[in-house]
Amino acid sequence: KQEVTQIPAALSVPEGENLVLNCSFTDSAIYNLQWFRQDPGKGLTSLLLIQSSQREQTSGRLNASLDKSSGRSTLYIAASQPGDSATYLCAVPSGGSYIPTFGRGTSLIVHP
Amino acid sequence: GAVVSQHPSWVICKSGTSVKIECRSLDFQATTMFWYRQFPKQSLMLMATSNEGSKATYEQGVEKDKFLINHASLTLSTLTVTSAHPEDSSFYICSATGRDSYNEQFFGPGTRLTVL
Numbered sequence: 001k002q003e004v005t006q007i008p009a010a011l012s013v014p015e016g017e018n019l020v021l022n023c024s025f026t027d028s029a030i031y032n033l034q035w036f037r038q039d040p041g042k043g044l045t046s047l048l049l050i051q052s053s054q055r056e057q058t059s060g061r062l063n064a065s066l067d068k069s070s071g072r073s074t075l076y077i078a079a080s081q082p083g084d085s086a087t088y089l090c091a092v093p094s095g096g097s098y099i100p101t102f103g104r105g106t107s108l109i110v111h112p
Numbered sequence: 113g114a115v116v117s118q119h120p121s122w123v124i125c126k127s128g129t130s131v132k133i134e135c136r137s138l139d140f141q142a143t144t145m146f147w148y149r150q151f152p153k154q155s156l157m158l159m160a161t162s163n164e165g166s167k168a169t170y171e172q173g174v175e176k177d178k179f180l181i182n183h184a185s186l187t188l189s190t191l192t193v194t195s196a197h198p199e200d201s202s203f204y205i206c207s208a209t210g211r212d213s214y215n216e217q218f219f220g221p222g223t224r225l226t227v228l
Contacts, residue, residue, distance in 0.1 A: 032215060043118070043205050044156075044219035089155065091217070098215040099146070102155040 002027045002094040006103035013110055019077040021106045023090030028068045031098055035064050035075050036089040038105070044089065048075070080110045114140045116208050118220035125196055126228055133191045133223045135206030141186040142208035146217065147179075150203040162189055196227045 003026040013019060023033070032051050036044040048057045048064040050073070056065040061078040073092075077084060087107045091100035115138040125131050135145060144163050148156040160176075162168040162183035170176045178200075180192040189208075193200055203224055207217040 034217065036219070041203075041222075041224070043221040044207075046216060046218065049216045098209070099158065099161060100217065101158075104155045 002030075002092055002101040004090055004092050004101050004103035006088075006090055006106050008106055009104065010107040011109070013080060013108075015080060015082060015110055015112050017080050017110075019080050019108070021075040021077070021088050021090075021108075023073040023075070023092070023103055025071045025073075025090075025092040025101075027092075027094055028071045029096065030068065030093050032093065033064075033066055033073050034091045034100060035062075035073075036091060038087045038089060040087075047088075080108075082110050082112050085109050114208075114210065114218040116142075116206065116218045116220040118204075118206055118223050120223060121221060122224040122226075124226045124228065127197055128195055130192055130194045131196055131225060133193075133204055133206075133225075135189045135191070135208070135220050137187045137208045137210070137218070140208075140210040140218075142189070143186070143211055144209050145183055145189040146207045147181060147189075147191050148205045148207070150205060150222075156205060159191075193225065196225070198227045201225055201227045 005024045007022045034049045035047045050057045050066045063076040065074045087105040089105045090103040093100045117136045119134045147159045159174045160168040160170045164186050168181035183189040205222040207219045
């Protein structure tokens with residue numbers, strides 16, 4: 001069974017900082033890995049999807065990397081803004097499945 | 113991008129009643145839909161997976177007779193919480209994947225259920 005761990009659990013930073021959010025998983029035989037954003041009381045917004053054959057994906061100020069062999073993914077947020085404040089979730093399927101297991105998330109606060 | 117809607121966005125009901133939540137894919141055909149529940153400050157827990165026209169597959173510990181899932185078409189899945197009790201109060205979120213989405217999941221906005 002896939003286990004997903006996200007570090008740190010919470011992060012509070014001033015505006016403008018570059019951030020690194022970490023996700024580790026136990027079963028590396030995965031098809032893909034997905035990063036989501038969740039605002040309080042809201043559903044999930046997909047940020048980046050990395051296929052197993054890819055090493056990284058970029059969207060605007062976001063960059064996600066994937067190292068399957070070590071069971072790790074990193075979400076990098078450049079020049080953070082108050083609007084980035086949210087919970088960031090990492091989702092990884094178990095080996096042989098497309099159904100993801102979610103980490104508990106990193107709660108991010110970016111203050112002006 | 114792919115859009116998934118849920119209705120209602122929130123519902124309050126009395127203990128013992130049944131509540132139906134709809135999940136729709138608006139601009140794509142959802143080959144598979146997923147239902148999750150999320151407790152405060154917790155991550156998402158998968159409840160069941162449903163494919164159009166077939167019975168849902170429930171996760172261990174989820175009562176299939178209590179949480180009825182119907183995936184009647186490629187754009188609609190429903191979750192009915194039967195004989196709801198206060199412990200069923202939670203945030204219910206659906207997601208969907210389509211044929212051409214490389215198994216990327218698209219999530220609905222969620223439904224907040226409060227059982228009094």
